[in-house]
Amino acid sequence: MSDNSFNKEDYLNMELLRFTTAGSVDDGKSTLIGRLLYDSKSIFEDQMETIEETSKKRGEEYVNLALLTDGLKAEREQGITIDVAYRYFATPKRKFIIADTPGHIQYTRNMVTGASTANLAIILVDARKGVIEQTKRHTFIASLLQIPHVVVCVNKMDLVDFSEEAFYKIKDQFRDFASKMDIPDVHFIPISALLGDNVVDRSENTDWYEGPTLMYLLENIHIASDQNHIDARFPVQYVVRPFRHDFPDYRGYAGRIASGVFRPGDEVMALPSGFTSKVKAIEIEGEALDEAFSPQSVIMRLEDEIDISRGDMIVRVGNQPEVSQDIQAMVCWMNEKPLQPRGKYTIKHTSKNARCMVKEVQYKMDINNLTRMEDDKEVNLNDIAKITIRTTEPLFFDDYRQNRITGSFVLIDEATNNTVGAGMIV
């Protein structure tokens, strides 16, 4: 390979931003995504040709950008989005992954799925309608899943004559109900996804708006500190033993750092045994690192030979997670078969599997008006509830608000092996 003008470092300056969009067709969500993809030149000619042809065949007046995101046959036929679809685009500054999720109430499960890995959520509000139930639902899910940044796009500004008053009224409405929720960083942008105002280019119609365009915000919002770099947690995923004569007695713990920073020489403790040792080396493909941090996948080696296997966790002495068999969590139910009170499930938490029993449903959330329902405790598909569970063996965990990796788990139905619940430890 030649080493001419090509600069590998150029790539090193690109960050990855994962964001989620929730909304229905009426919100202009597909139009917005279509515009982001189109204006960043991420729609290819053959993709465009295919959807133009399909639009024409179906007798639609304009090119239906929703066809870009609706991938499954059933979705195209019914004109609805069933599943989370992942979209990709890049600008010279960042690479973006969009988890595009349907917005209707039946699909809370998909919104939760899309939100679980997102750094940022785009919430669309129709400038004519203002904050509606769906807005509250989306915002609640963003807050529940602890998406660090929320961008409220007040869309269809063209239909309210780009009125400053309309925009600020919605901003106030939103702030009012969101103040009860835990959202660290909220931005508001007046846009028209259809006409492009403030999406990629600054609008001449909103001279009263001094904030950034959506694209500018996506490219520049500070995400490096979204990761928890304080609490050092290393769930052991796999034990690497090469059995090679050039690596005698080598024993490495492979895993992805969940949070915090580890360095050679750190005093660490293995859970559940409680044995302590020191970090001897941290490596990727044999190359020793001075320090390693989330979300790096590495191999860690310790000074002492202690018994550690998959499901164990290496943490720093002096900063330990909670260790308990009794866990309280918010759970989003993902299956048609309701949660069984006192039912037994497999719980999957970091690299650990255990069994658990749901001891109590404390309350269910009414996600339309954000109130607790203490009387109705039947947890059905798309319901969100606070539950207490007891596990067969202790888990090592943190509050989900502090740690999205060690604070999350899924519940698995032991008869069907299906993932039926998504839990956030409180």
Place this chain on the structure above:
Amino acid sequence: MSKYYLNHLRELESESMFVIREVAAQFENPVLMFSGGKDSIVMAHLAYKAFYPAKIPFPFLHVDTGHNFDETIRFRDALMDKLGVNLIVGSVQESIDRGDVVEEKGPNASRNSLQTVTLLDSLEKHKFDAAMGGARRDEEKARAKERFFSHRDDFGQWDPKNQRPELWNIFNGKKNMGEHFRIFPISNWTEMDIWQYIVLEDIAIPNLYLAHEREVIERDGVLLATSDFITIRENETPEMKMVRFRTIGDMTCTGAVESTAANLEDIVQEVASTRITERGGRSDDKRSETAMEDRKKQGYF
């Protein structure tokens, strides 16, 4: 900017290594599907990195249509030697000889769809419970909805409307006897990421990806390399052109693009400015709008 941040390639690399290790940990008998294409070469590289200094703890499977570029096979064999990996070849020719499948007829005949049968047979014969593939979500709209861990029933079929939810980085590989999983560790990579990563990590690739002179015919807007496996029609004239391949698969349906990109840097530039998806050169996807979804449901990659 915080010093604790990974650029996008390292973050994708880290995610993929995590997924590959999960497969090794959760399954008894996994396999990596290796086609000799750039995506599977990157997968092999990631698997090597994930377990080093131990060897890759699973074999590779090549579903061989028999219509290969010679370069692909030479490259494959050299790489397997280097990695010390056990290669299993599932032969479409053998499936045809046994009468398990019937070869398509006519000038557009391709063995591409026959691969599904050979693949499922190979998985069953070797009792593989997880097959890792290099499919990416950006390739095609049905793949955009695919999970990292994709559950398959007894018949190897994909049920897109009834997929398991997949949250955070928790992957549920539980299954009943006879079922298996398809696993897609590089789901979140784009074609551009693949090329950038190949440059960043200095990964060797077959020369087919670089511009070279080759005899081709144009069919339905796609340039196909002439070979014994292609029946040239009356109105088609073979011509010599400077071309390269954006994907490498069965010779009968893998289209070339005209290109002068002779090194990796040129390719990255070319990919950045190109306006056609890489599967735009795959005539197998052009058969109908839902061609990929239909094939996937039956157990295709």
